[in-house]
Amino acid sequence: MIDDLIRNIREKNAPVVVGLDPMLDYVPEKILNTAFIEFGETLEGAAEAIWEFNKGIIDATYDLIPAVKPQIAMYEQYGIPGMTCFERTVTYCQSKGLCVIGDIKRGDIGSTSDAYAQAHLGHTRVGTHAFTAFHEDFATVNPYLGSDGVRPFINVCRKEQKGIFVLVKTSNPSSGEFQDRLIDGRPLYELVAEKVNAWAREGEPGEYGYYDVGAVVGATYPEQGTALRKIMPQSYILVPGYGAQGGKGSDLRGFFNEDGLGAIVNSSRGIICAYRKEKYAEFGEAAYADASRQAVLDMIADINGAIAGA
C-alpha cells in the first residue's frame, strides 16, 4: 500500500493529503438546510450534511491529490450516523482512486489492538465469511503501550498490504510534556522513532524503498522533523499541523529525503474551510469546493517549492 501511496504522490506531483475533519460549523448553510429538511436537526441530519460537504470537496480535489485523511473523532461525535458517514466517505474516496489514511490513533494491548487492526485495515470473520468494517488503507497508531500494542497492526498490514503511521512527535503545543522528556540524554520521541525504524525493518521495503510502517511528526516541529527523518530513513512521515496549526511550507524541507519522497503533508481546516479565509473569500459559500481546490493548488505549490529548496 505504501507503493500505491507513493505512486499516487508521484503521478500527481503532490506530497499532500487533505484532512477530512468536518465540523458541522464548517458546512455551508444551503447544504445544512437541505439535510435538516430531509432528516431534521438530528444526528442523521448532521451526518447527511457532512457527507454532502465531504463529497463536494472530494469531487473538486480528487484529481489533484493522492490521499485523504478523515479524522474519525469528527464522525464519532455524531454517533452511529456519524460512523456510517465515515465509512461512506472512505468508500467514496477509494472509488476516486485516493488512498485513505484513517486518523484513528488507536492502540491497546495485544488482542484488543488486533480487533482495532481488523476493524480498520483488515477483515472480521463471522462464521465462514469475512467482512471489512471501515477498510481504510492506512491508520494512525498510538505507541504508548509498546510493541504489544503496535505489532497487531503491523501483522495486519503485512497480510492485507496496508500501512500505519505511528505517533512519534505530535503537532500540538503540549506534545513535549511527555514526548520531549530526556531518557539517557535523548527525547522519548527519538526512542519511539527508533522503534518505528526497527518495526519497519522486520518487513520488506516496497518498490520505492519505503516500508509499510511510517510515523507522525508535526509540521510545527521542523528541527525535530529533520532529526527524525535521519532516524527512520525509509519510513514515510505523515506531517500534520501545516496551515491552520502554524506550520509553513518553508519549514518542511527537512521532512523529505533527497529523492523528494519520504513525507506527506496534511492540511485539514486550511483546505476544507478555505472559503472562510480572506484569501479565498471571492469564491463565496456556494463555491466552497472550488475554494478548497484553489487552496489545494496553492498548498501543492508551497510544498513542492520547499522540496525544491526554492
Next chain:
Amino acid sequence: MIDDLIRNIREKNAPVVVGLDPMLDYVPEKILNTAFIEFGETLEGAAEAIWEFNKGIIDATYDLIPAVKPQIAMYEQYGIPGMTCFERTVTYCQSKGLCVIGDIKRGDIGSTSDAYAQAHLGHTRVGTHAFTAFHEDFATVNPYLGSDGVRPFINVCRKEQKGIFVLVKTSNPSSGEFQDRLIDGRPLYELVAEKVNAWAREGEPGEYGYYDVGAVVGATYPEQGTALRKIMPQSYILVPGYGAQGGKGSDLRGFFNEDGLGAIVNSSRGIICAYRKEKYAEFGEAAYADASRQAVLDMIADINGAIAGA
C-alpha cells in the same frame, strides 16, 4: 460520577468491574445459531449474537457489581452493527443501575479530543438540539499527546459530571518499553501519574474524597501499583489484568487506600468466558451466564479478602 461509582461499589461491597469484551468465539453456539438464522453470517448477525451474549451476562450479574467496562475495539471490528451493539449495551447497563466505563483509550490534539469527549461523555450539538452519541459514564484516555489531549476530556467531565481514567502503567508485557524508561531517574509512568494528580486537583473532590480524574494501572504490576497509589492518593485506579492476564487478588492490596476504596479491579475473559474454565465447567454452555455469576462472586471474595489483608 465518581461518587455514583463509589456509592455502587460500597452498596454492593464489590470493587470490581466486568469487562464486556466479547469475541464471537466466546458466544455459546445456541445464541450464535439463533442470530445467524435471523440475520445470516453477517456483521449484523455477529452484533446480534454479541448483544444476546452480553444481555445474558448483565442480567445474571448486575445485582452483584457496580460497573461494567465494554472494550469498544471488540465492537468496532463488527463495523456499524458492532457500534450499534456497543451503544445498546451501554444503554442497557445504565438501565440496570450500572456505571459504564467506556474502554476507548482515545486521545488526540485539542479540538479532536474534544470531539471524542463529546462523543463518549458529552453532548453533540446539532442546530438547536443536543444529542448523546455513546454516552458512557467514564472513559479511558491515552496521555501520549500531553495536557492538550487530556484536558478536553476533563472539561467535559466537569460539565457533565463524568469521569476519566488516564493510562499510566498498562497491564501488557511490553508496557515497560516506553512507560518504564527513566527520566531524571524516575519512570515515565510516574511522571504521567503526577500529571493525573495535578489534573485531578484542578477540580473538587467528591463526597468520598476522590476526584473525577483517575488512572489505569495493571494488576500485573503490583509494586508499581503501590507506588502509584501514593502519587495519586485521591484518584481512583482502574486495574485491568486480573485473572486471564495473570494478576491475583493477593497482589492487589497496594492499589487500595486505607479506607478500602481507591481501586476497581476489572476482569473480562475470566468472567464472560467463565463457562469455558475447568472450575466452572459444571454449569455447561447453556448456563454460561450462571457460570459468569459464580465467577463474579468468587472474584469479589478474592478481592475483598485482599483488601482486608487476609
